[in-house]
Amino acid sequence: MKYLTFHERYAAVEALHARDCPEAKVGRLGKSILGRLASLDQKMLTESDGIALADYAAFYLGNAKSLEKDMVPWLKMCITEPVGLAFLRRWLVSFRVANVADGDGVAIFRSLAKLFVDQFEPALMRPEPLNKKPRHTYIYSETTTSEPFFTAGPIGDLILNLIEVGATEELDRFAAVMEDHAMRINDMDLFVLWMPLLGILHSSPRCSAEELAHPRYVRIFEPLITALIKNFLGPRPQAESLSRRPVPCNCRDCLCLNRFLTDPGMDQDHFPMGKARRQHLHQVLDRAGIDCTHETLRRGNPQPLIVRKTNTKHAKRVEAWETKHALLSRQISCMKDTLRVVLGNRWEAVTALPGVEASGLTARNQQGQQRVAGTKRKIEFIDLTEED
């Protein structure tokens, strides 16, 4: 059985009653939709539903009293869900078009926005996974669900709307929560959901350069950048020693093998033995996933098994880290102008990335030197914050 989401039902009912006079519309829609509100699962509602709910509230609940009575208590329960945030985003547009009195509309926005900033937990807000396409309908069964996700747009609009209505207390509260929670936000969420806020604010005519230079934006974006450098990039993977973990077998051949594996000074050894015993060593090494190569040298009697320790896992980790490093460098370089406005002349210190000097590639050595200098500046900067 296919269930329509709230915004689809709303669009359908609106289309059906398109020719009604406004009064008849309000009456019919009020009954057909309001009655269903209580039965909606708030955790399943998406951004699109939030937009439809704001339009519905503005156009069909008519006045501030019925809004306060019928809609606000229900919204309070889901204000920190994507649906609540989307409602806040749309509401300031909808209520003005629908001629709700300005004072009433703004008061409702502020009371819901205050609830949001008091309750939201940035580390629990999930953006849509990058490889997934949005689904607007869902089949109601145990095997498929449509999970509502957060996007940067409504969060950015919340900040812009708070600026617009002069809600400085709510803005400061938002900044305080971000400052406390940024380090707990996971790496990709920082990248996909939170960092785009900086671009949204900077490119909007509703957020002036003077506004962006207010210390509250340092409290929002500096912890986010620090978290990004620490959680998303982290330190360069350290080179492993030659010591490898032993294989889980106590036979005499494996004891010899383990002596070699755990020895931090030996990078290869040979084990002359018959085919069956060599076969056993092949198997234990493969099963234990030891980072090494093992092959039989077709020479001598018995032929020796040559085991060489390798560093493929470490090399892969370094490669992944260097890819992230390049990505982050590019991102910071793109945001340079905005970062200057928010962080002033400390922007370089805050955005200094760990050096890539240990890569062994001569081409990168010089770059690495510069970044080490940057890291030092960062330490100075951390001391300054502690004094505050």
Ligand SMILES: [Zn+2]
């Ligand atoms: Zn063994």
